[in-house]
Amino acid sequence: MKRILVSTSALLLLVGCGSSDDNSTQPVPPESARTERPGKQVDPQGEPVQILAFGDSLFAGYGVESDESYPAQLEAALRERGINASVANAGVSGDTTQAGRDRLAFTIEAQTTAPDLLIVELGGNDMLRGIEPEQTRSNVKRMLEIAQEKGVPVLLFGMRAPPNMGKDYVRQYDAIYGDLAKEYGVPLVPFFLESIYQDPENFQDDRVHPTPAAIGTLVDATIDQIIGAFPKELTDNLSVNAE
Numbered sequence: 001m002k003r004i005l006v007s008t009s010a011l012l013l014l015v016g017c018g019s020s021d022d023n024s025t026q027p028v029p030p031e032s033a034r035t036e037r038p039g040k041q042v043d044p045q046g047e048p049v050q051i052l053a054f055g056d057s058l059f060a061g062y063g064v065e066s067d068e069s070y071p072a073q074l075e076a077a078l079r080e081r082g083i084n085a086s087v088a089n090a091g092v093s094g095d096t097t098q099a100g101r102d103r104l105a106f107t108i109e110a111q112t113t114a115p116d117l118l119i120v121e122l123g124g125n126d127m128l129r130g131i132e133p134e135q136t137r138s139n140v141k142r143m144l145e146i147a148q149e150k151g152v153p154v155l156l157f158g159m160r161a162p163p164n165m166g167k168d169y170v171r172q173y174d175a176i177y178g179d180l181a182k183e184y185g186v187p188l189v190p191f192f193l194e195s196i197y198q199d200p201e202n203f204q205d206d207r208v209h210p211t212p213a214a215i216g217t218l219v220d221a222t223i224d225q226i227i228g229a230f231p232k233e234l235t236d237n238l239s240v241n242a243e
Helices: 002-014 070-080 097-110 124-128 133-150 167-184 212-228
Strands: 045-055 083-091 117-121 154-157
Touching: 045 070, 045 097, 070 083, 070 212, 097 133, 117 133, 124 133, 133 154, 133 167, 154 167, 154 212
Parallel strands: 045 083, 045 117, 117 154
Antiparallel strands: none
């Protein structure tokens, strides 16, 4: 019983996804920090793959070094598999879906090379602020429309509402990502934090943000879905190495 209570506590805190005091709307430029996993020879070949990681502090890398953020570790992991990937970190700590909606078009246009894939990871801060699920749904819907208008394929990272938000809120919120993924025909990771949220050791002292090792676990848990979300014309030219 004690373990269940701790795990639930971690999930409740995770909805923060960053400080509301840090809410800059300036996108991170394409030349974001890179990292290489120790002991791996990185010699990617073939077609360049441009990925735009668009989200809140879970992408921005709150409390970790720039080369330990999810986008940086994702890039390293893709390159380990022989994929010539470049992942731009467009995470902004504290961002709600409304803030993401307001900056998405500008962020896409700011990239020196059009993204081959856009990963959208937002919604945790909406829960923290008690934003109605219908508003969150509207904002995520608009982001998918913007990506569609820009001709950029999307992979949607979902979040899950904690039980203390109430049954109606949980039911409405948890339906958002699956409903919109189906409506717009985009692939979905139903709950981004699924692989780490039950273990408190996966989080920094603030009990909100993942440790560098836990971020690596998130990368390992999602990388196959990311590769699977690449446009077919791109994957036809890729040679993906086994782990």
